[in-house]
């Protein structure tokens with residue numbers, strides 16, 4: 001039988017289930033990437049954000065067949081990088097994390113933004129994070145954290 | 158693969174489409190929310206023929222599997238289309254959502270489709286048997302009803318290259334990111350030697366399909382700006398009489414008022 005082959009956080013994996021399964025469910029249940037959160041299954045909240053071939057996508061809106069041959073990165077993989085360290089520090093210093101539910105998605109959205117635009121304006125940061133909802137922080141601390149990470153992590157992106 | 162086929166060329170996609178009962182899958186942003194059970198997907202995201210943007214003398218041709226993010230980065234895509242597409246949802250949705258999927262969903266809320274209506278775009282539809290061109294307004298037969306055979310795929314959107322420079326675009330929604338339009342409006346204006354040559358106006362999200370009344374528009378063609386000004390109130394009245402809006406979450410009366418205000422602003426913007 002033909003499995004769906006892709007790389008998950010740098011490791012090659014093969015998924016034998018249905019091509020119509022949701023990437024979100026498969027990441028959580030099959031591969032135990034529980035940093036990927038489910039907040040809506042409607043593409044509205046961004047808690048399920050992942051990077052697919054470097055592009056930010058909502059994993060609830062991706063069917064498994066679409067990831068054949070692709071590279072999928074979740075927070076479990078991204079946290080091993082220097083860029084993560086810079087974002088982690090900035091989020092911590094500015095107390096940009098409260099309950100934490102939205103944060104894996106926020107950080108991956110920030111990574112997607114900074115890798116395209118290393119020196120974003122405040123408006124560009126807000127636009128880059130606009131698909132990621134946060135019930136706790138009121139956003140300003142998160143926006144400031146991304147701004148600081150961009151400045152202090154100079155050269156990383 | 159279980160419940161799916163991955164096509165790597167258009168020909169392969171069309172073979173599968175003709176011989177199996179499959180649902181075309183482009184970006185998945187509509188399909189995965191719908192979450193249909195018991196279906197098989199035909200994945201189009203590796204079909205390079207559907208992922209190109211090209212231009213000839215007359216048209217910009219946008220492949221059905223081109224994402225909104227890709228179109229925003231392409232110099233050939235008219236500014237009016239970019240403006241509409243840049244206001245679709247948020248980055249992750251624009252990274253996945255495609256022009257073919259926006260059409261294929263059959264929704265009158267589809268923002269790129271509104272622009273296709275107002276600019277008299279054509280669609281190229283393909284099947285194993287060949288291809289045909291349809292005008293976008295003929296493609297929509299009604300709410301969620303498309304002129305698309307079970308063996309066909311949308312291949313390209315053909316947008317006219319010229320004549321879209323002067324426009325109005327407005328999207329009135331609940332909140333900024335992610336809001337599906339409550340009312341959207343696009344108008345395209347052109348005049349030559351002081352006489353109006355085009356005054357196209359299209360309304361999205363207010364009825365079963367995008368609304369456009371070419372017979373009313375025609376009454377402005379050939380008029381000078383002053384002549385058009387003199388007939389403005391009658392012109393608006395003709396629209397108000399014709400426009401029948403479906404009831405939605407927001408009252409039809411309110412949305413009709415918004416439509417009329419947007420139309421008035423469009424005329425005013427171009428001196429009428």
Ligand SMILES: Cc1cc2nc3c(=O)[nH]c(=O)nc-3n(C[C@H](O)[C@H](O)[C@H](O)COP(=O)(O)OP(=O)(O)OC[C@H]3O[C@@H](n4cnc5c(N)ncnc54)[C@H](O)[C@@H]3O)c2cc1C
Pocket residue numbers: 042043044061180181182183184185186187188189190201221222244245246250253254255256257258259260261262266267268269309310311312335336337338
């Ligand atoms: C949170 C959220 C916000 C959104 N906001 C907006 C918005 O502001 N404006 C807007 O217009 N839309 C919006 N959408 C809807 C959606 O993103 C768009 O309609 C998008 O263009 C769909 O494209 P897709 O490639 O993801 O489609 P898919 O889900 O892959 O497909 C949609 C339909 O089109 C068919 N199809 C796809 N490609 C083809 C083809 N080549 N030939 C024939 N049929 C085909 C599929 O079979 C399916 O029926 C939103 C969606 C979400 C989840």
Ligand code: FES
Pocket residue numbers: 037038039040041042043044045046047048049058059060061
């Ligand atoms: S769970 Fe995917 S966007 Fe909310």
Ligand code: FES
Pocket residue numbers: 096097098099100101102103133134135136137
């Ligand atoms: S920190 Fe709680 S949702 Fe963002």
